[in-house]
Amino acid sequence: METLVICKSIHHGNTEAVGKSIAKVIEADLREPERTDVEEVREKDLVGFGSGIYHGSFHESIFDFIEKLPEVEGKKAFIFSTSGLPKIPIFHDFEDELKEKLTDKGFEVIGSFSCRGWDTYISVFDFFGGIHKGRPNEGDLEEAKKFAKKIS
Numbered sequence: 001m002e003t004l005v006i007c008k009s010i011h012h013g014n015t016e017a018v019g020k021s022i023a024k025v026i027e028a029d030l031r032e033p034e035r036t037d038v039e040e041v042r043e044k045d046l047v048g049f050g051s052g053i054y055h056g057s058f059h060e061s062i063f064d065f066i067e068k069l070p071e072v073e074g075k076k077a078f079i080f081s082t083s084g085l086p087k088i089p090i091f092h093d094f095e096d097e098l099k100e101k102l103t104d105k106g107f108e109v110i111g112s113f114s115c116r117g118w119d120t121y122i123s124v125f126d127f128f129g130g131i132h133k134g135r136p137n138e139g140d141l142e143e144a145k146k147f148a149k150k151i152s
């Protein structure tokens with residue numbers, strides 16, 4: 001099976017750590033969207049898309065990449081993220097938009113993984129060292145690997 005993981009991690013490298021764990025299990029290259037030719041996706045069977053959550057959504061470069069993709073057929077996708085806050089229905093439902101964009105392109109979205117990541121964005125938390133310092137931790141990365149085994 002041909003695999004690829006597209007990942008954007010701008011804050012503390014939190015999502016990159018998760019992406020690396022997943023990529024290792026599914027034997028994929030881990031790439032930034034801006035450094036990936038959309039044509040490469042034609043050769044892949046399974047593609048992962050991940051980033052931190054910024055202002056309630058995945059990084060815009062992930063959406064830009066998907067926008068540039070040709071329509072696909074018979075390909076599977078999964079998504080992954082790290083965030084300060086967990087998913088909260090309606091209020092903080094950050095996976096829905098990305099799932100929809102991928103489905104619209106023709107991907108079958110077969111799963112998603114999310115865990116907390118060290119967050120120093122809100123300055124009042126930054127004063128105290130941020131929230132979720134040390135995450136993703138070993139346990140989070142183990143869960144990411146379990147997820148990767150399940151979808152591959």
Ligand SMILES: Cc1cc2nc3c(=O)[nH]c(=O)nc-3n(C[C@H](O)[C@H](O)[C@H](O)COP(=O)(O)O)c2cc1C
Nearest residue numbers: 009010011012013014015052053055056084085117
């Ligand atoms: C500009 C910015 C906006 C953020 N907005 C959110 C948000 O809306 N919800 C949330 O849960 N976390 C938010 N965070 C926290 C990040 O999602 C979290 O720290 C994540 O693990 C960062 O991943 P990264 O290190 O891979 O970039 C934000 C962080 C930054 C820098």
